[in-house]
Amino acid sequence: MTTASEQLALEERLLEEHATASRARSALLWECEQALVVSQLDTLLPQFEDAARNSAHDGWPVAVRKTGGSAVAIGPGVLNFSVIESWRGTPPALAHGFDLVCAPIIRALAQLGVTGTIGAAPGSFCDGRYNVLVDRRKIAGTAQRRTKRGEGGALLAHALILIDADPGELTGVVQSFYVRAGGGRQFDASVVTSLHECRGNRGDRDLLADFAQSLRLSAA
């Protein structure tokens, strides 16, 4: 399994390629070893270095991403979905970028009998207006990055989807980071869910592979 840092580097490379020359839309689906992925703003927290060191010691090495938002914990059982799109002239609406990942996720959930909506989940880690929710609980979070080169540019839209990872564990990892780093944020694991929970904790085999396949079809 790859690392978060390797996957983030691949996304950055693709974003640059799409910004410098207009290309067809690209999409990535990936899972990685467990990691705490923080934003550049998180690195400015007063005790960031200590918090990162402690997180790594606990088995959650820190990777820094260049999309917006705040810290997230990812790893096995979390599916990452990225879409990279070129643009020329006026940059597309922010909502367009989020829709590039939210719409296929909602369609893929529907294929598995789960109804998803878009909205905020106050108390969830890395909250925003464009989560995918199931029964008002966050199952997927999103972020974007945009780069401009000459008269055009490219956007990277990223989503993490909790398939069978433990929302409580992921929330706890993020909470510990902010306690140590001095971020003063409080999270509530009860507003986060996973596809496994949404399907009644039934013993689905290969749930991640099944959802990934649905997502591939939905994104095509």
Added chain:
Amino acid sequence: MIDIAVPENLWDTDDEGVLATWACPDGTVVQKGAPIAEITVEKAQLELNAPASGRLKILVPPETTIRKGQVVGTIEPV
């Protein structure tokens, strides 16, 4: 001297942003179009590009809340 103003079309909503980082320190000679800072708006991180070539003067530190059109630095000819 040329102002570095946050472009009105950098994002399409009325939200404020946060200047997350400067890509290079004060006094760096930058090229027109080069990414010089990162701005976050509603979980989107956007590059701010140099409007001209010259020496960068930073007027706004990281973590500052900003609005579209706001001047965050200047470029002085070299």
